[in-house]
Amino acid sequence: MPDSENRRARTPCLHVQLIGIPAPDLAPLMQQIEELGHQPVLVVDSAEGLAQVLRRPAQIIVADLSMPSLKATDFCRNLRLAQKGKDCYVLLLATPENESRILEAIAAGADDVLVKPVNMETLRVHINTATRMQILKDEMQRERLGIMRSTDEFAVAQKRLLQDALTDTLTQLPNRRKGLDFLASEWVFAQSSGAPLACLMLDIDHFKRINDNFGHAAGDEVLRQLAEVLRNTSRSEDMIFRYGGEEFAAVLTNANQRIALQIGERIRTLVEKTAFLWEAQRIPVTLSVGVAVTRGHETDSLALIQAADLALYQAKEGGRNRVVSSA
Numbered sequence: 048m049p050d051s052e053n054r055r056a057r058t059p060c061l062h063v064q065l066i067g068i069p070a071p072d073l074a075p076l077m078q079q080i081e082e083l084g085h086q087p088v089l090v091v092d093s094a095e096g097l098a099q100v101l102r103r104p105a106q107i108i109v110a111d112l113s114m115p116s117l118k119a120t121d122f123c124r125n126l127r128l129a130q131k132g133k134d135c136y137v138l139l140l141a142t143p144e145n146e147s148r149i150l151e152a153i154a155a156g157a158d159d160v161l162v163k164p165v166n167m168e169t170l171r172v173h174i175n176t177a178t179r180m181q182i183l184k185d186e187m188q189r190e191r192l193g194i195m196r197s198t199d200e201f202a203v204a205q206k207r208l209l210q211d212a213l214t215d216t217l218t219q220l221p222n223r224r225k226g227l228d229f230l231a232s233e234w235v236f237a238q239s240s241g242a243p244l245a246c247l248m249l250d251i252d253h254f255k256r257i258n259d260n261f262g263h264a265a266g267d268e269v270l271r272q273l274a275e276v277l278r279n280t281s282r283s284e285d286m287i288f289r290y291g292g293e294e295f296a297a298v299l300t301n302a303n304q305r306i307a308l309q310i311g312e313r314i315r316t317l318v319e320k321t322a323f324l325w326e327a328q329r330i331p332v333t334l335s336v337g338v339a340v341t342r343g344h345e346t347d348s349l350a351l352i353q354a355a356d357l358a359l360y361q362a363k364e365g366g367r368n369r370v371v372s373s374a
Contacts, residue, residue: 061105064107065109066114068140079174105135108126110137112141123157138158159223176211179211180211215288217289237341242301245298245339246296246352247296247311248336249296250334252363252368269323269330269332297310308338319332334368335359354373358371
């Protein structure tokens with residue numbers, strides 16, 4: 048049997064519902080889904096169509112953040128409240144103008160958000176991740192019905208599913224959902240104990256040039272190598288996670304502004320000196336870093352992320368390859 052048929056036999060054909068996708072994006076999106084061996088199902092972007100999705104959601108749902116008939120965040124909340132919508136993988140597509148709404152979408156129940164134009168390789172990674180999660184869920188369901196032989200095996204399967212759901216596929220760092228959950232819990236502790244808490248936002252400078260000059264495969268390799276550098280430089284009590292695209296975040300526990308700035312500068316310097324290699328070519332990489340520290344007046348943990356993101360913007364505007372702290 049040919050390799051392609053072997054892969055098809057191993058990977059189930061899943062239905063992928065497409066909601067509110069603009070016409071220019073629809074054809075390449077459907078083609079990519081079909082090439083992955085799945086069945087795209089176009090849903091009419093209307094109140095009736097959305098109601099049908101809530102009644103009978105597919106295993107994977109791809110929707111546009113700017114769908115005309117309903118706010119995507121409201122749709123995600125309603126879907127997660129529906130009995131059959133709790134286990135779907137929801138991927139939202141956003142325009143650069145809507146990038147500020149990503150946190151709101153994740154909080155509403157989306158599994159991830161991709162900023163358009165969507166790179167097909169990136170889409171492939173997300174669809175494959177969703178497929179693996181569905182396979183694992185199906186395995187667990189069968190095991191609950193009696194295939195599992197012991198409680199220990201069930202615990203291992205649960206742990207594997209949870210780890211897969213909270214890990215970024217490309218970099219193997221914690222993903223945004225796990226990182227934001229960690230930040231929220233540490234923020235609550237910092238509020239009650241008075242301990243300092245810091246957040247770093249780290250963004251690769253001119254990442255688009257890397258993709259344009261060396262190709263997207265090289266860009267992915269840079270992200271993997273950078274993740275390894277970040278993993279090796281982080282303190283055991285902290286968490287570094289992939290925030291999205293070429294952006295990473297770090298939650299620094301018990302770190303005041305001085306410590307946070309020192310860590311940010313240490314990371315920036317190390318990345319600048321690291322040899323990022325792709326097919327024997329060295330790719331120069333630098334980081335811009337935004338730093339924010341709790342000051343006691345934040346309303347929630349997301350305010351710390353937003354403050355660090357604003358400092359990151361100032362670092363970019365100030366010439367890149369620098370560390371800037373929020374006011």
